[in-house]
Amino acid sequence: MSSQVLKKHIAETAYNVGYSAKLHFASFEMFEKLPGIISFISLAFGVYALGYIELSNRFTSTTLIVLGIIGVYISLKNNNDEDYENKGIILTDLFNELKHLMSEAKKDDSDIGMLSNTLKDIESRYNQNCASNHIIDLLQK
Secondary structure (H helix, E strand, C coil), X not given: CCHHHHHHHHHHHHHHHHXXXXXXXXXXXXXXXXXXXXXXHHHHHXXXXXXCHHHCCHHHHHHHHHHHHHHHHHHHCHHHHHHHHHHHHHHHHXXXXXXXXXXXXXXXXXXXXXXXXXXXXXXXXXXXXCCCCCXXXXXXX
16 A cells, blocks of 8 residues: 555544544434424413413424424434434544544655554444434434
């Protein structure tokens, strides 16, 4: 493997790892905050609907019920939100390792074989630390 090919592979892997870390943190944030936001909005509109007859119609009531169901669905899937945070931290650490690896690969006297083995190790740890069923996947089903 040439130095240029290795650098390109490191860059592609770093992009994938960085994107995955952000996706894990985004899922963690949504699992943590979305049910509370939905509950607050539903409650606030429910209170206003009591005071203003114009808001008391079938569309508003149906919308509030659907929002409540979405909130309950997300809350039920919320059993492993800390796992997303932990995996996001691990993936961020891997991303930082890849940045250091790229710095090593840019040196003229770098050992391509050792860097390639390190990259394979990082890719293996990356594959082990990716969670499935992110919040975006749940909402699309």
